[in-house]
Amino acid sequence: xxxxxxxxxxxxxxxxxxxxxxxxxxxxAIYNLQWFRQDPGxxxxxxxxxxSSQREQTSGRLNASxxxxxxxxxxxxxxxxxxxxxxYLCATTGNQFYFGTGTxxxxxx
Amino acid sequence: IAGITQxxxxxxxxxxRRMTLRCTQDMRHNAxxxxxxxxxxxxxxIHYSNTAGTTGKxxxxxxxxxxxxxxxxxxxTLASAVPSQTSVYFCxxxxxxxxxxxxxxFGPGTRLTVL
Numbered sequence: 001x002x003x004x005x006x007x008x009x010x011x012x013x014x015x016x017x018x019x020x021x022x023x024x025x026x027x028x029a030i031y032n033l034q035w036f037r038q039d040p041g042x043x044x045x046x047x048x049x050x051x052s053s054q055r056e057q058t059s060g061r062l063n064a065s066x067x068x069x070x071x072x073x074x075x076x077x078x079x080x081x082x083x084x085x086x087x088y089l090c091a092t093t094g095n096q097f098y099f100g101t102g103t104x105x106x107x108x109x
Numbered sequence: 110i111a112g113i114t115q116x117x118x119x120x121x122x123x124x125x126r127r128m129t130l131r132c133t134q135d136m137r138h139n140a141x142x143x144x145x146x147x148x149x150x151x152x153x154x155i156h157y158s159n160t161a162g163t164t165g166k167x168x169x170x171x172x173x174x175x176x177x178x179x180x181x182x183x184x185x186t187l188a189s190a191v192p193s194q195t196s197v198y199f200c201x202x203x204x205x206x207x208x209x210x211x212x213x214x215f216g217p218g219t220r221l222t223v224l
Contacts, residue, residue, distance in 0.1 A: 001168075004151075034213060043199055044152075044215040089152070096167060097142065097213070099152040 002027045002092055006100035013080055014108050021075040021103045023090035028068045030092040035064050035075050037086045038102070044089065048075070080107045112136065113216035115200050121222045122190050130185040130219050132200030140203045140211065141183040142167075143175060145196040146218075152199065158183055190223045197221070 003026040013019050023033070032051050036044040048057045048064040050073065056065040063076040073090055087102040116131045134141065143155040144167075154167030158177040172194060174186045183202075187194055198219045205211030 032212075036215075043217045044201075044213075046212055046214060049212040091152075091213070093213075096157075097154050098168075099144075101149065101151040
């Protein structure tokens with residue numbers, strides 16, 4: 001069974017900082033890796049999808065990388081803003097879908 | 110309708126009662142999924158459907174059933190609710206008929222409490 005781990009569980013940074021969120025997984029036989037954001041009491045919003053043949057994806061201030069061989073993905077957020085405060089989840093897709101438990105990010109104005 | 114809708118938004122249910130959570134998508138996605146989200150455990154897949162007329166079991170299917178009579182709807186039924194089924198339930202869809210290939214989109218969730 002795939003195990004997906006996100007470290008740290010919580011992170012607090014001042015506004016304007018660049019930051020990296022980590023996601024590791026045990027089984028490299030994945031199709032895709034997807035990053036989501038979840039605001040309190042809300043559903044998940046897709047941020048980036050990296051297909052297994054890709055190494056990274058970018059959207060605005062977000063950049064996600066994927067290294068299947070080492071079982072790792074990172075989400076880089078540039079110039080963080082208070083509106084970025086949320087929980088960030090990664091998920092691997094293969095025969096089934098497995099989610100990490102998320103990193104709760106607080107950006108302090 | 111835009112995206113995925115779920116109903117009800119929240120529900121309090123007595124143990125032993127039957128309950129159906131509704132999910133409808135308007136994106137014509139082939140695949141649909143049901144997850145439950147519990148504190149400390151993250152999201153876990155309950156059931157999925159790769160295309161209308163087919164369903165499959167996820168990581169935690171016991172106590173739940175699904176049907177997929179058409180592309181748009183994917184209801185989740187609890188035949189006899191138990192307190193351990195208290196959770197937030199999310200429906201999702203993706204634009205691929207092969208499980209795991211497409212980007213997933215999520216509904217707003219249903220908060221279910223079983224007493």
